[in-house]
Amino acid sequence: MRRKTTTPTAATTIEELWTIEDVAAFLRVPVATLYRWRTMHTGPAAYRVGRHLRYDPATVRAWLTETAAA
Template sequence: MTTPTTERLWTVTDVSAFLGIPIGTLYQWRHRRTGPRASRVGRHLRYDPADVRAWFTDKAA
């Protein structure tokens, strides 16, 4: 788990834009448990930007 920062949590749209992939792909990855870790805030998915960057770096290596 990462340390909390003052940076706001990312939405599905934010992560989709950062990774350059369709939103539907993020939902498929979540269903298959292969994408970056997300948390539910109420009924919304939110991503910690540090987790997304770490996941991306790990996959790119």
């Protein structure tokens, strides 16, 4: 029996999560700054995946917009 495969559409495509290095490059800040913001609860929200931090790009962009507007 053959399995039916489908290709993802734009509506179902999920954007890849960013590493802390990706966020640091996007914001042009040192990785240490992101760690400090995380301990102070002031930076963009991150998810802990095992022992790694991962960021949702949409959340990082929303945080940046919110921070810039303040």
